[in-house]
Amino acid sequence: MPVLPWLKRLFTVDDNVLSDQFTLQPPEDSQNGGSSSGSSPVSDTGSTQPENSGEGTSGQDVDAASDAEAGQPEAPQSGEPDFYTSPDDSTGAPTGAPADPVLRAQSHSRKPIPMKELVLQAEQRREGNGDASAPESFAEHPGSHGGTNKEAIPKQIEHVKEKLQKTFHMPMNKDVVIREFTIGMPGQWKAIAVFVDGLCDKNVTNLHVLQPLMLLAHIGEDKEGVQNRFDTVHDTLLPGNQIDKKDKWSDMTSGILTGSTAVFIDGVNRGLIIDTKGWEHRTVGLAQTEPVVRGAHDSFTENLRANTGLVRSRLRSEHLVTEMIPLGKLGQTDIAVMHIEGLTNKSLVAEVKRRLTAIDVDFIPDSGLVEQFIEDSPTTWVPQLMSTERPDRVAHMLTEGHVAIFVGHNPFVLTVPVVFWSLMQTPEDAYIKFPFGTFLRLLRWLALVTAVLMPAFYIAVTNYHPEMIPTDLLLAIAGSREKVPFPAIVEILLMEFSIELIREAGIRIPSVIGPTIGLVGALIIGQAAVQAGVVSPLLVIVIAVTALASFTVPNYNLSFTVRVSRFLFLVVAVMFGFYGMALLLTVIGVKLSVHKSFGVPFLSPVVPSSDSSPDVFVRGPSYRMNQRPAYLLTQQSWRQQPVTRPWSKGTQQGMDAKKNKASKRGQK
Template sequence: MQLQLSKWFQKLLIVNDSVVDDQFTLTDGESSNEDGSASSSQDEVRSGVAAASRLTSGGGSIRPKSLRDFLKQGRQEYDVSAKQHVPGQPHGIPVDLDETKLLLQKTFHLDINKDVVVRDFIIGTEHPWRAMAVFVDGMADKTTINTHVLQPLMILTHIPGDEPRRHMETIAEQLLPGNQVTLMQQWGDVVPAILAGSTAVFVDHCDAAILVETKGWEHRTVGPVQTENVVRGPHNGFTESFRANTALVRSLLRTPHLVTDIIEVGTLAPTDVAIMWIEGLTNKSLVEETKRRIQAIEVDYLPDSGLLEQFLDDKPSMMIPQVFSTERPDRIASLLSEGHVAIFVGNSTFVLAVPVVFWTLVHTAEDAYLRFPFGSFLRVLRWIALVVALLLPAMYVAITNYHPEMIPTDLMLAIAGSREQVPFPVVVEILLMEFAIELIREAGIRIPSIIGPTIGIVGALIIGQAAVQAGIVSPLLVIVVATTALASFTIPNYHLNLAVRVSRFFFLIAAAFLGFYGIAILAVVYLVRLSVQKSFGVPLLAPVTPSMRSSPDVLMRGYVFQMNQRPEYLQTQKKWRQSPVTRPWSKDTRPVPQSDQEETGGSTVHADSVRGERRDRP
């Protein structure tokens, strides 16, 4: 009874139970599409419209109305129809050019808005036609407008001067040499195109507009990455250009099966959000779930992928990232080839990928470019650094206050001697030093790059040395805090780094109250939360728990010719990523045929005996 009441209150207070599906589990895409009726019913359950119809009609199970439904009655400004057109304006394009000008003035506030340019001109026919070109200054390339729009229509036109609406398709197909020229008859389609950098051409006595692709605003060129530096591997990173980012990934994955779908998010100022996946490889239910969550977002403006990441999280209260973000195109290409879905947001330099598991957050792109002993060594180093950055200050407090018998006597006496002149408890000491380290770290990010190196001198020499000489902290504590800071710098994922830095204070407080018992209790709580949490239907600790098949690339880095299988938790349509025989010339790595194993009693057969055989990929 108590469990039923808790579920009832959870459904009552959930933000939007018709859209958010906490019970989504990633399943095999092929099995989910075998029965069309089953898939259609599943989509109906996930649809908010279908859920609302069941509530009003009385069919099916009756569930409590959510808090969102009560609040939605007073939020008419977020109606879905607001995304299609501006209220009070016609859907179609006026036939008269003067009416079109008035509509442009009302839509773009031309009396006070000086960014939108309206260029009147005459199309040079036997009987000249009035026309105008509309574009946004700074977002459209003026050279392209002059050479690909105005010059062909004003000078090079050879069209009979009869009814102009009969020749709109001829103008678009024969006179305008742009790479993308389309005819639009809906005003709601013309306005977003103008705001995106295209040029709209209106002709008098025509109820359609010609849109010419003339985007050409200034943007930063492709440069080196800022937060994920490597020694070996590509150094280029994503930029603020939306199309440049998608092109960087396409240059690495040259396959026609790479699909990009664009969704607009935002009611006030729509932002382009691109969803990229490999058709025929990625699980279809994962793609549909990603689209469903993005389309359900109701927000005025989405400036960066960081906000979209917060909207997509399964559990926003979790500090561990549930959506992977990176600024490296090679990481996104690698994840797409495994079966993930990539998400590009407007002018953001970080690209998202879903789902994500905890182990991926500690991997770097350089691991795949190094031989397996070196890649495994670096991963072991990072795992140790992760534990040190999370638990070293808490362990120091626990040993000093509760468990001094766990360290050698000489070291215990040295610690006690160094703290004779310190007036504060160990917890206060370490909190002061951790606060100072966080100040230095934050100042190093916000300070101008010209005077950035002075932060290290001020932090390390002045603050650290002065604090020890003044007797505020002990010298050993400075070593502990400095080691913790160095260990946290080795964590490659920025969001995981933040999670470790914040969690370190919780472990520090637990150690101050209960010693190692507090650390153990809090560690169990963290592990339990991680084990039950999912990212787009995939457990965060997969494939370790629950145990699933995967290539040897989780905790350690295996041989590259052993990376045959894609992760089982992704439920991809193609399970294998490479042939089991990637080195047919090697005697150590070529598998022994089953018939030869029976004849030789399981002994090894050299590759020379089976040379020349052709083995297809699984």
């Protein structure tokens, strides 16, 4: 964000200066007064009941489901700005921009275009119709075979083979297999099966594709013409459970590259894609970055369908929708967008799909790149998307109204939006009793403050405010530093640098000896530094406690923020003492308060204040988690019965007291 607009935001209370940011809007039904999801529904008898997820939204669910089947993002709200430039009719470049794609990417033209045109361009890229902004080598694939329509599938089987060889650079390319055969025992129909060795399961290809077509198919005379061959093979000869008919060459090549087997029949300008995926991948294992003592221990893998299946196995709902968005011009990566239809805010889903379809790169190897492309502010240090490897956590966040983003061949799933407080929570908080969960959560908050401020606090106290230290402790500090030749800031920097080296070495060294190297290295370095008089013993304790506190931060991306912020506070503490620390804390607080994640204020529901279940700083009882977070503006705000323990005497007394108060207010 430029400096001037950020300063305007800093010193104003008017949100109009943020017109260049996406803002999450309430569902249309609540705006039109159709249904009030912000309050608990009340029955005719006066008892409070939760909102029925199957009533009142059936029409919206049907419309939303049809939009999801079409595979197109919904149009944003009228007040939502466009971030993309309008292409010129002739060159596809922004108006007034250079024709060269590299120079055009550096152009600053900001002419907005309608959302429908943007979606149309993304669909054209996805279908392989070429992209005017892409380099010529990718827009016009060398595998195109003659004619003006490069997407057409040739009828003659010889032309199909020639086009396949050009497309996959054969015979130089050795892992693409072209198998020529004839269909049926009499051997009347010529055909070709194409697959990639290593991506498909050869046993499935042999048993469910080649064997039925070559040995088990009995065909008579071809009296109805060659076009009937295609339907005959599709309807009666192939026993596979997922067979798709394709009319475009790019769809056939895309299916081959994803592990399927393509079948071309002589005389037919269409093709069949049979699902035979079977590449090697890691099985479901233990969570590495988010381990828990009590709770599920499985984690995501590098298999996209296995990851979505892990979530569906927990969240068995017909309203759980998974939409696929392929990204990448040179090598496509499947992106899965998962949300609960009828619950998640529609404008949030549309914004996620809009940002994803706007990504125009050669290749997406990891979810970290997707995170950097779609986050609100690339210069902000705090995580703006939640990255997790736990299926149970993704399932829980989906029920709250979040959107999950799965990236192919990556074991980490992104969820949006994210607020600061959720970065300090773990799934285990909900699996144990709320007093224990609250204790652990408060312990983590104390550890966060310690990891960020403890070294800076030591510097500020010893250098600028020694009068705050008790006399005995001050004498002990002075005695321990009597023979140390360096100032306190140099000692801290030396120890912090050593800790960072040990941390990085423990990650890069093989896991068998990594923990041993870290533990032994820390002990040896600390003991040797104290004996040599390079650092004081008290400072070693300070740095050790700080390092332990930083390891309690549950979010891996947030731990980087903590480590960098610690050095910033050290700098201001050396220069200005407590005044510098207070000033930096104020700047960080203001920055976080104005920051948004997919239209949601980053410090919600605290700043600004909004209704939510008791699950921010502390962990409330599970039977009181009645409301979904109000800042998500979901279509259904209640997730459970307001009274979940009707057998409890205290609960009944509380409900009776509320009814009596309500009746007295009505009488007055």
